[in-house]
Amino acid sequence: MDITPLHRKRTARTGVTLIEFVVAFGIFTMLITIASGSFIRSMRVQRTSLQLMSVNDNMGITLEQMMREMRTGYHFCTATDGMTYAGIPAEVITQCQNLASGLNLSEIQFFNASNEIVRYRWINEMLEKGISRAEFFDPVAGASLCGDGTLDIVNGICYHIITGDNIKITNAYFRPSYNDDGDGYSPRITLSFSLTTNDPVAESIATPITIQTTVSARCGESTCPGDS
Template sequence: MKKTNLTKDNRRSGFTLIEMLIAMGLFGVVSAISAGGFIQAFRTQRQTAAMYAANDAVAFAIEQMTREIRTGTNFSIPAVGQIIFKNDSGQDIAYCFDAVNKYLARSSSGDCASAVRLTGTSVRVNSVDYDFAAQAAGFPMRVVIRMSVSPTGDPAIANSSFKLQTTVSPRNL
C-alpha cells in the first residue's frame, strides 16, 4: 500500500467550499436574470403576433368597406356604428357594428338584423364611427371610418387596443 504524501502544493489545488458556493450563487443569479429576459421576449413576441393577426382581420374588413363605399351612392348614417348606402349594383348595403358581441357586420338588404359577421374571431371591435368629412366647393363628399380594435385570445393583451382611421372618397361616375 502506498502512502500519500500531503505536501503544501497538493493542499492548495482545487476550490474551497466557500469559493464553490459563491460561484454557484453567481451562476444561479445570472441564470435567473437571463431566463427572465427570455420569458419576457417570448411574451412580447406572442403579443406582437396577436396584434398582427388582429390588424390583418380588420384590414380585410376595411378593404371591403372602402371598395364598396368608393362605388356607392345615397349615403346615410342612421345610428352610431351604422352606414347605409346603395352599391354599384343598386343593392342597399349596410355596415353595422354589433356593440354587444363586438364585431362588424355587413348586410346586402340594408337591414342590420340580417347582417353577416365581417370581422374574424381573432379581433374584438370596440367601437366604429362613420362620419361625412366637410366638403369644400368642387370636391366630392368623403366618408371617414374610425375604428378601435383589440386582439382576442391572449389575456396578457386583453386590454390593449389600437385605433384605425381611413377616409374614402366615393366616385361620382
C-alpha cells in the same frame, strides 16, 4: 514521528466551504433567472409582433372590402349626420331614422352599386355587414335565408361578421360628409377604428392599433340615383 506542518497547502481534492457553496449557488441562480426572464420576454415580444401583423393584415382586407363598396355607394346615413331626405326613397328614410334613434356613430347605412341597402356596424368588438331584403322581415323565411348570420327582423337586415377571429375592435367610428343630394360634392366617409389582438398574452403588452381613413364616393352631383 511525522509531523505535518501547519502551513501545508490544500490539495485539489479538498472540498469547498458552505459559504463558498451558498455564494456560488446564489450567483448561478441569479444568472439563470436573468437569462430565463430575457428569453421569456423575447418570446412574448415575438408572439405579440406576429399577432399584431396578422391583425393588421386581416383588418386591411376587411377595410379594403368596405371602401370598395362605399366608393360606389350613395345615400349614406349614420345616427347623427345632417343629410336631407329630399328625393330619397321612403325605406331609406325609415332606416336612417331607426339609426338616429340609437344615436350610434358605430353604424353606417347606404345603397351599394346593386341598389341594395347595406349596413356596417361595430358590435361585440367585431365588425358586421348587413344586407336588407324583403325576405328578412319574415321570421321563417328570413332565418332560413340568413343562415348562421344575425337576423334583424324589425329592419329586415341579415348581419354577418366580416372581421377575423383574432381581431378585437375596441372602438369604431363612421362619419359621412357632403352627403346631401345636389350639393355639388361627392360624399366622403371617415372611417376610424381602434383594434388589437384577441390573444390575452399579446393584448396585455401591446398598444392598440388606430386606423383612420377617408373614402370619397364616386357618386357626385347629377350622378346619384336620387339626383336623376
